[in-house]
Amino acid sequence: MRCDFADSLLQGYFDGELRGRRAAEFERHLRHCAHCATELVDLDLLRDRLHLAQLYEPATAALRQKINDPLQAAAPATAVSRPLVWHWLAAAAALLFVAIVLWRVGHGVPGDDYQAELAGEIVDALVRSQQPGQMNGIASSEERVVEGWLDGRARFAVPVRDFTNNGFPLKGGRVDAIEGHAVAVLVYERNGHPINVFIWPTRERDSPPRTGSRRSFQWVDWRKGKMEFCAVSDGSPLDLEQLRQLINSFA
Amino acid sequence: MNDFDAEDRLRFEQLVLPHVDAAFNLARWLVRSRADAEDVAQEALLRSYRFFRGFHGGDARAWLLQIVRNTCYTWLEKNRPMELSMEFDEELHLQTCATPETLAIAGDDRKRLTLALETLPPRFREILVLRELEGCSYKEIAAITAIPIGTVMSSLSRARRQLHSALVNPPQGARP
Numbered sequence: 001m002r003c004d005f006a007d008s009l010l011q012g013y014f015d016g017e018l019r020g021r022r023a024a025e026f027e028r029h030l031r032h033c034a035h036c037a038t039e040l041v042d043l044d045l046l047r048d049r050l051h052l053a054q055l056y057e058p059a060t061a062a063l064r065q066k067i068n069d070p071l072q073a074a075a076p077a078t079a080v081s082r083p084l085v086w087h088w089l090a091a092a093a094a095l096l097f098v099a100i101v102l103w104r105v106g107h108g109v110p111g112d113d114y115q116a117e118l119a120g121e122i123v124d125a126l127v128r129s130q131q132p133g134q135m136n137g138i139a140s141s142e143e144r145v146v147e148g149w150l151d152g153r154a155r156f157a158v159p160v161r162d163f164t165n166n167g168f169p170l171k172g173g174r175v176d177a178i179e180g181h182a183v184a185v186l187v188y189e190r191n192g193h194p195i196n197v198f199i200w201p202t203r204e205r206d207s208p209p210r211t212g213s214r215r216s217f218q219w220v221d222w223r224k225g226k227m228e229f230c231a232v233s234d235g236s237p238l239d240l241e242q243l244r245q246l247i248n249s250f251a
Numbered sequence: 252m253n254d255f256d257a258e259d260r261l262r263f264e265q266l267v268l269p270h271v272d273a274a275f276n277l278a279r280w281l282v283r284s285r286a287d288a289e290d291v292a293q294e295a296l297l298r299s300y301r302f303f304r305g306f307h308g309g310d311a312r313a314w315l316l317q318i319v320r321n322t323c324y325t326w327l328e329k330n331r332p333m334e335l336s337m338e339f340d341e342e343l344h345l346q347t348c349a350t351p352e353t354l355a356i357a358g359d360d361r362k363r364l365t366l367a368l369e370t371l372p373p374r375f376r377e378i379l380v381l382r383e384l385e386g387c388s389y390k391e392i393a394a395i396t397a398i399p400i401g402t403v404m405s406s407l408s409r410a411r412r413q414l415h416s417a418l419v420n421p422p423q424g425a426r427p
Contacts, residue, residue, distance in 0.1 A: 006408065007404075007405050007408040007409075008401070008404050008405060008408070010408070011404045011405075011407050011408045011411075012389070012404050015382065015389065015407070017389050017404075046411060046415055046418075047383060049360065049364065050379075050383045050384070051383070053360050053361040053364045053365075054361070055361065055365065055368070055384055056272075056276055056384045056385075057276050057279045057280075057285070058272040058275065058276065059271045059272050059274070059275035059276075059292065060275075060289070063271070063275060063289050063292060064271060066289070066293050067268075067292075067293055067296045070297060117388075120386060124269060124312075125269075127269075127272065128269045214386045215384075
C-alpha cells in the first residue's frame with residue numbers, strides 16, 4: 001500500500017528541501033512507516049545510478065564557437081543607450097546586496113543551506129575555469145611565488161602551503177569570483193586529479209566540514225580561523241578529507 | 252560600438268555564458284538529439300542575448316534555462332507535435348518509444364538509463380534532468396518550468412516512479 005506522504009513530503013525530505021518543523025514531522029512519520037523507509041532507499045539507489053551513468057552532456061567546443069561568433073556581431077534588442085539609468089541601477093543593486101547580506105547575518109539563515117548553495121556556485125566556477133582561455137592564475141609549486149602572486153590580487157592574506165611531502169603537491173593558484181567577491185584558489189594534485197581549494201575571509205565562527213556533490217564533483221566546505229575553505233575535486237572524497245586535515249593543521 | 256554595449260556584452264559573458272553547458276544539457280534531453288539540441292541551444296542563447304536587458308539580476312542560470320525550455324517546446328511543437336500531444340497518455344508513450352528490443356539491446360546502464368529517460372513525457376524528463384543532472388533546487392525548478400513548488404514535488408514523485416518502472420518493467424505489451 002502506498003503511503004500518502006510518498007508523493008509530497010517524502011520527495012522534499014529526500015531532496016533536502018524540508019526545513020525545521022516539516023522535516024521533524026516527516027522524521028517522526030518515518031519511524032513507523034516501512035513504506036517510506038523503503039522508498040527512500042529506492043530513491044537513493046536511483047539517484048546513485050543516474051549519477052554513476054554520467055548522463056550530463058556539456059556543450060561541445062563547436063557549439064561554444066557558434067554561440068560566441070554571432071555575439072560579436074549581434075546587438076541587444078533596445079539600441080538606445082542609457083548610461084545614467086544604468087549607473088542608478090548598479091547603485092540600487094549594490095544597496096540591495098548590502099541589505100541582503102545584513103539580513104542574512106541578522107536572521108541567521110541556516111548555515112547548511114547557504115553553504116550548500118555556495119558550494120554549488122563554487123563548482124560552477126570551477127567548471128567555468130576549466131574552459132580554455134579562462135585561466136587567470138599562476139602555475140608554480142613554490143609557496144612564496146604563489147603567495148606573492150595572490151597577494152596583490154586577492155586583497156587578503158592567503159595561507160599557501162605545499163603538501164608535496166604528504167602526497168598533495170601544490171600546482172598553483174588563481175583568483176576567481178564567487179557571488180561577486182574575489183576568492184583565492186589553490187590548486188593541488190592527487191593521483192592525477194586536481195583539487196581546487198577556494199579560500200576567502202569570513203566573520204563566522206569555525207564550523208565542522210560539510211560535504212556534498214554537484215555535477216561530477218565532490219566538495220567539502222569548512223571554516224577555520226576566520227577563513228572559509230571549500231575544496232572541490234572529481235577524485236576521491238577521501239583525498240579531499242585528507243587534504244582538509246592537512247590544511248586545518250596549519251590554518 | 253559604444254561603452255554601454257561593451258559593458259552589456261561583458262555582463263552577458265560573465266553571467267550567462269557560464270551556463271552554456273546547462274543550456275545544452277537541458278536541450279539535449281528535451282529534444283532527444285544532440286544535433287537538434289545544438290541548434291536549439293544556439294537559438295536560445297541568441298534570444299537571451301537579444302533580450303538580456305530584460306534580465307534584472309537574480310539567478311542567471313534559471314533565467315537562461317527558462318528561455319532554453321521555451322525554445323525547446325516551440326521547436327517540439329513545430330517539429331514533433333505528436334510528442335507533445337501524447338504526453339499525457341503515458342502508457343502509450345512507453346509503448347511507442349521504448350520497445351523491449353531497444354531496452355534489451357542497451358547493454359550498459361548508461362544506455363539503459365538514457366533510453367528509459369527518453370521514454371518519459373517531456374515534462375517529467377525535464378524535471379528529472381533539472382533536479383538530478385543540473386542539481387537545481389525546487390525553487391529554481393519552479394522558476395524555470397513556471398509551476399508551483401508543491402507541483403514540483405508531486406511531479407518529481409511521478410517522474411521518479413515512471414523512470415523506475417521504465418527501468419524495472421518492460422513496457423506494456425512487451426513479451427520476450
